Amino acid sequence: MKKIVPWLFLAPISLTLYSGAVWAQQKTDLGKREFEANCASCHGVSGKGGGVLLEFLKRSPPDLTQLAKNNKGVFPIARLYDVIEGGNVPVHGARDMPVWGREYRIKDAEYYGEVNYDSTALVRARILTLLEYINRLQVP
Ligand code: HEC
Numbered sequence: 379m380k381k382i383v384p385w386l387f388l389a390p391i392s393l394t395l396y397s398g399a400v401w402a403q404q405k406t407d408l409g410k411r412e413f414e415a416n417c418a419s420c421h422g423v424s425g426k427g428g429g430v431l432l433e434f435l436k437r438s439p440p441d442l443t444q445l446a447k448n449n450k451g452v453f454p455i456a457r458l459y460d461v462i463e464g465g466n467v468p469v470h471g472a473r474d475m476p477v478w479g480r481e482y483r484i485k486d487a488e489y490y491g492e493v494n495y496d497s498t499a500l501v502r503a504r505i506l507t508l509l510e511y512i513n514r515l516q517v518p
Contacts, residue, residue: 407511408507408511409507409508409510409511409512409514410511412504412507412508412511413425413508413511413512416478416481417508419431420432420435420439420474420475421439421442424443424515425441425442425443425512425515426441426442426443427439427440427441435474436474437474439474439475442512442515443515443516443517444516444517445458445512445516446513446516446517447516447517447518453512453513453516455509455513458509458512459505459506459509461475462478462479462505462508462509463477463478463479463501463505464476464477464478464479464480465477465479465480478501478504478505479501479505482500482501482504482505483497483501486500486501
């Protein structure tokens, strides 16, 4: 009995270490994670369209892999930033795409509550992370 007991204690610890090691090997792709969580429902996992919410939209979401190609090979970061942030869109403007600047500000406020944080910087970081990911989806 004396010999078995220490191993019983070690088993969960080594399991935890092992799963930690496996987790550390998988690199977290923040942009991809954000895109799959918030955008793929309309734009599809590939960004080409065909997300599950498509039938509820008045307008089809554009193919996000063609943005650079349609702009003489240049990924139009500043314009896309404004489209995603959405602050310049009129309040009653026809728009199927959510206004992400506002969505993120609400989510962050729910998450951080009374904690002092920089809301503007957080929204900017999220949108830039998404743009970096969408830039990687571009067809040549
Ligand atoms: C509810 C569906 C929906 C979701 C969710 C959604 N989009 Fe959109 N998106 C659209 C539609 C529809 C358009 C076309 C413009 C319009 O009707 O608003 C669009 C347009 C865009 C455009 C503009 C492309 C251009 O050339 O002007 C970008 C960039 C974009 N979406 C990125 C995103 C990102 C990033 C997310 C996630 C944070 C996202 N979208 C989530 C539906 C959606």
